[in-house]
Amino acid sequence: MIYSVSWRNIWRNRTRSLVIITAVGLGVFAGVFTISFMLGMVNQRIDAVISTEVSNIQIHKPAYLESSETDDYISGIEGIEQSVLSDENVGAVSSRIIANCMIASAETGSGVQIFGVDPSKEREVSDINSRIIEGDYFKGESANQIIIGKKLADKLNVGIRSKVVVTLTEMDGTISGGAFRVAGIFRTSNVLFDESRVYVRSGRLRELLQLEENTAHQIAVSLKNNGTEEIVIKGIKENYPQLSSLSWSDLMPDMKMMNESMGFMMYIVVGIILLALGFGIVNTMLMVILERVKEFGMLMAVGMSRASIFRMVVMESVFLSITGGAIGIGVALLITAITGKTGIDLSFWSDGLNSMGFDSIIYPWIGIDSVIVVTILVIITGITAAIYPAKKAIELNPSESLRIDM
Amino acid sequence: MQVLELKNLVKIYNDSEVKVKAVDNVNLTFEQGEFTAIVGPSGSGKTTLLNLIGGLDASTEGEIIINGTNIGKLKPWELINFRLFNIGFVFQAYNLIPVMTARENVEFIMQLQGVEKKKREKRSMEILSAVGLAERANSRPAKLSGGQQQRVAVARALSTKPKFILADEPTANLDSKSAESLLEIMEKLNKDENITFIFSTHDARVVAKARRVITVEDGHVVSDIKVETDIKS
Known part of the structure; x- marks a missing residue:
């Protein structure tokens, strides 16, 4: 009965209720859509980290993580790859030979990390092949193809089929070099990545480094489903305790922190919005009590x-x-669903966003857990805002209330 | 059978610097089925007396015993519960709940008592028929005239068959025809259901219908006339 009466009571003064419902709706919409926008942004960044830059898991020799020296390589990679692939959660693996080098064009040079990869395996763990904007991703059998980022290409002032020279240190410390032709230029949402990483065939880099067969510095592991990293790492550690297996979140703790803190910060924002709205509800409810003193007296x-x-x-x-919250959440979810497909184009800020590793087209996204948390916050706001007015109502003296002329 | 006894009842208001003795040493008893009017000039203490009987105000001194229960000794929540099950109220300004229909207003107190839905619906329609408003059962108070609203209020008060009904100036806001009709209904219900009615009133029409008239002045009972008995005697 109380629920039915309460619901009908809010429509006694339709205009006033609609004003406060609209205010709550707008506030909740702003909060929820901000959450979905920020979560979309962060998720895209994490997706890029996993699918383009790091992959789900990386296996190294522990010393390599400290020194990045080329002689800290893993031996027997074929057996390790087969073993890791036998885990049902693993989708693909790709071994990488890595070296720090200088890359030079006819005009200028730059320090980069050169990755020697098996293109067919690499495309299974990294989507860099889908980010080629000029040329091709290792087309044909030529050993001297090099794939570079757009930012680096601009810096070196090179284009497709331009010649670049890579200078690096062999295993024995001898300075060595090789000439490559730019076969493809990629562009990701991370300018720093585009500027500092180049890809060549692993056979060619192995030759330049004088690195023995069946070795690599890194094994990138791609999983069928994100979130199973810990299970897979546990299996790898059991089989290869001498190797280091780290998930993307361990390799990029800043991403992990951003992922975990973003949701929390957004709830604080929503909390502040609801706090402000709460005062509006307190005011409305106090007016309600004032108008219905006689009625409360009768009820008592x-x-x-x-x-x-x-x-x-x-x-x-x-x-x-x-009511306001449901409208706000509903509209926010609708707009999130629409913009989640169409994207929100922030190209005019692309330089700034890309320099921080973010896409310039944002696809908002929100999980059911966030919607539940916001709904609970809205209910808590409603309850909290009513405590003072409700206390005023029950403190009324029935005989005095009944005497009041309204 | 005695339903209500007031013993040495005193009510002093201390709201201002001057103490006001609104009820001064009142001693009264009421029998089951009485139809009593408490009359007196404005400020004489009629409403205060009614509020004390209804447990809406606490007395400064004295006792109010309803069916053997001294309501002054009840804890606040016990008093609310006591009112719910023993006393019906009719107010001058009707005080119906505007968002409820006439039938829902009548059912309201039964709902508070926890009466099951079917019984509530049956009783509410019975009592609305008794006050002549069965056909307006689904109308909200705003769609009813003042007289009709007060009849709904009477129906609400009677719905739970309380020990007695306290009616504070029930006809004050009504035109003559409505007042007359309401009084006839209350008199009939008083007889049919043997429920005690105690009115506080200025209205001569109410006094004319009452079988007992208590006159109050300055908080004192100055006369207590049982009409039928006194006329016979």
């Missing part, structure tokens, strides 16, 4: 308990906030 007189009156007032406030 005829035997309605103070607890029931308290509950009725709280429910009115909760209904106001939930």
Whole structure:
């Protein structure tokens, strides 16, 4: 009964209720859509980290993580790859030979990390092949093909089929070099990545480094489903305790922190919005109490308990906030669904966003957990905002309230 | 059978610097089925007396015993519950819940008592028929005239068959025809259901219908006339 009466009571003053419902709706919409926008941004960044830059798991010799020296390589990679691939959670693996080198064009040079990869395996763990904007991703059998980032290409002032020279240190410390032709230019959302990484065939880099067969510096592991990293790492550690297996979040703790803190920060933003709206609800409910003093006096007189009156007032406030909240959440989810497909184009800020590793087209996204948390926050706001007005209502003296002329 | 006894009842208001003795040493008893009017000039203490009987105000001194229960000794929540099950109220300004229909208003107190839905619906329609408003059962108070609203209020008060009904100036806001009709209904219900009615009133029409008239002045009972008995005697 109390729920039904409370619901009807909020429509006694339709205009006033609609004003507060609209305010709550707008506030909740702003909060939820901000969350979905930021989560979309962060998720895209994490997707890029996993699918383009790092992959789900990387296996190294522990010393390599400290020194990045070329002689800290893993031996027997074929057996390790087969073993890792036998895990049902693993989708693909790709061994990488890595060296720090200088790359030079006819005009200028730059320090980069050169990755020697098996193109057919690499495309299974990294989507760099799909980010080629000029040329091709290792087309044909030529050993001297090099894939470079757009930023580096601009810096070196080179294009497709341009010649570049890579200078690096062999295993024995001898300085060595090789000439390559630019076969493809990629562009990711991370300018720093585009500027500092180049890809060649692993056979050619092995030759330049004088590195023996069946070795690599890194084994990148791609999983069928994100989130199973710990299970796979546990299996690898059991079989290869001498190797280091790290997930993307361990390799890029800044990403992990951003992922974990973003949601929390967004809830704080929503909390502040709801706090402000809460004061509006308090004001509305105080007016409600003032207008219905005589009615509350009657209710107490005829035997309605103070607890029931308290509950009725709280429910009115909760209904106001939930109605506004539901509208706000609904509209936010609708716009998130639409923009999640079309994207929000922030190309005019692309330089700034790309320099921080973010895409310039944002696809908002929100999980059911965030919607549940916001809904709970809205209900808590409604309850909290009603406590003071409800306390005022139950403190009324029935005989005095009944005497008031309204 | 005695339903209500007031013993040495005193109510002093201390709201201002001056103490006001609104009820001064009142001693009264009421029998089951009485139809009593408490009359007196404005400020004489009629409404205060009614509020004390209804447990809406606490007395400064004295006792109010309803069916053997001294309501002054009840805890606040017990008093609310006591009112719910023993006393019906009719107010001058009707005080119906505007968002409820006439039938829902009548059912309201039964709902508070926890009466099951079917019984509530049956009783509410019975009592609305008794006050002549069965056909307006689904109308909200705003769609009813003042007289109709007060009849709904009477129906609400009677719905739970309380020990007695306290009616504070029930006809004050009504036109003559409505007042007359309401009084006839209350008199009939008083007889049919043997429920005690105690009115506080200025209205001569109410006094004319009452079988007992208590006159209050400055908080004192100055006369207590049982009409039928006194006329017979």
